Amino acid sequence: MYELKKRKKSNHHRKNIILQVLTITFLLVGFYTNAQVNFIKDRKHIQLTNWKFQKGVFYKGESKNFNDSTWQNIKVPHTYSMDAIENVGYYKGIAWYRTHINIPKSMENERVFLRFGAVGQEAIIYVNGIKIGNHIGGYSAFCYEITKAVKIGEHNLIVVKTSNAPNYKRIPVNDVLFNHYGGIYRSAQIFSTPKFNISPTFYASSGVFVHLIEQSKNSAKIEVRTHITNKENLNQLTLNYKILDANNQYINSLSKIIKIDKKNTIDTQSIEIENPILWNGRKNPYLYSVEVTLSDGKTSDKICETFGLRTFKVDADKGFFLNDEPYRIYGVAMHQEWQQVGPALTLENHKKDMEIIDEIGATGLRLSHYQHSQNTYNSADKLGLLVWTEIPFVHDYSGREQGNAKQQLTELIYQNYNHPSIFSWGLWNEVRAWKSADEPCVILTKELNNLAHKLDSTRFTVSASDRGMESNMGNISDLQAWNKYYGWYYGQYSDMEKWLDESRIKYPNIELAISEYGVGGNIYQQNRALLEKPIGNYFPEPVQTNYHEVTWKNIKERPFIWSSFIWNIFDFSVAGWNRGGIKNLNHKGLVTYDRKVKKDAFYFYKANWSDSPVLYIAELRNTKRTEAKTQVKVFTNLEKITLYINGRKIATKKQSDDYNTIIFHDILLKNEINKIEVKSKKGKEKFSHKAEWILSKK
Structure with missing residues (x-):
């Protein structure tokens, strides 16, 4: 049995219970919002939506005197890589965004911050011609204080110089498996706080981290860690914690005076919850919330976070356990892109995607192959999905990406530390150490595994291998899973059953999971006899359906499989591919790229996974x-x-x-x-x- 208390090479684990953590939710008003970031909700904030945009290299493009009158008018979220979908190949280079914003008088005498949900793949930020920072990594948020650079009550120039050009010091090092989009494709905000605050610049997180330290039927004890910064001449502040239930009703509170003897302070406090209700997956995804308020008696800084209480473990014979009960994780993998907008998803796009995943009845979600929007994690918390989220250490390595990989893992963990849906941090996908166990990718994996345990002792680390049960990269992370495409790239459908049973016998102490399985399916192609796999031009939909019928049976009958994830819930773009009759597309999705058609295999799984009534005639399009x-x-x-x-x-x-x-x-x-x-x-x-x-x- 694998539990976090037994983690290999880690001393950061507590007792018998997997620790539960609080969610970093992104809500402004209700479930889906424009501001997107929960810890900005109670702060004065401005959405940065309207920008001037242009691709190319421009001398002093960050200057206030630069003439951008001929540039395009765009709205964020935005990507400049739609040619990845429309053509073979796509622009990989520099692009610029410029906007003017008035900083209102209400932010005077406060600290002002600029935050981006993500910019692909690198960004240099300027405010009024002053360089504020440089962020490398296209999927995580970043936040800078810009108090000294802005002018209150005046128009201020914000400039973002972006690039999605290859960089072998950045993960992922190539775009073999998915497109590397460029642009400000998630939301951006300016907001302000008092001179003291709950830090928004600690890896662009909420600054509040909570985990479960004790739990019984009658009581739970959570520990709240709050990062505080101060630029006032204050010796002490009041810190208030208030716990609310799922109906926003008061449960418990605590108030304390904290001493301020330096600019940065971390306060740690334990709080009791009586008669706790567990976050129990799709059965009951119960969420609490905590309000954290920092005050000097005149002004205050407040954020509100949601969290859930749950434990988990994995047993090599019996599979996954949630709250000490067997719980089958059968799920889907998902890329964050639509045919219409690429990765620049609107709130409605995010909502639609999660509604489809809810509809099929999945209990798990693998977020491929990078940190996703906070909207996705928030939805997973509310729907009760168990989430595997990961960094983009994918397929190949350069040997020079160590620093950026650690940075992106740190950002992933701190920015998502509090989501109860997340049970594992993914370290790599299909990275191969062909020669030896001393290759840079192996050394980096060991370092990433140790880093993840240091930052978060409450969750598993996991990786997805396309090699054998034993490999140079294998079984370094707490849990290992395998990408298996029997009957498509190699072998026969029945080989999945054979591999599972033989592996179970030969490696009885290794927990088994399938991180990817699937085949291509084109809804416009129906003649099975014309199949050309795996890289031909004809991928008939009935073949895809039959594959999933056979493979799901093999998985379902083996409860020792602790998780399985279909590759993929949606078709997605891979620039340069020309397979299955449609260019630039991976056809393995259960739903078409534009989300308009759910393939036959979707309804097969819905009939098997969902509690909602299903009645569907297969081969509907084989007319x-x-x-x-x-x-x-x-x-x-x-x-x-x-x-x-x-x-x-x-x-x-x-x-x-x-x-x-x-x-x-x-x-x-x-x-x-x-x-x-x-x-x-x-x-x-x-x-x-x-x-x-x-x-x-x-």
């Missing part, structure tokens, strides 16, 4: 038939269904297996349009689904 005798396959979690063809009742069938699939065999089609319909009911509620198949001569 042109050449064989009169056929079968009608239906994915459904309803007890029995009735088949009709052209209005005539054919047969009624009940569920007969554990995979929520009902098949009507030896159905005869006529030489005309065949209107297929299935009907069912649950209680008083009725359901139906229709298809039209045309029988024609060969």
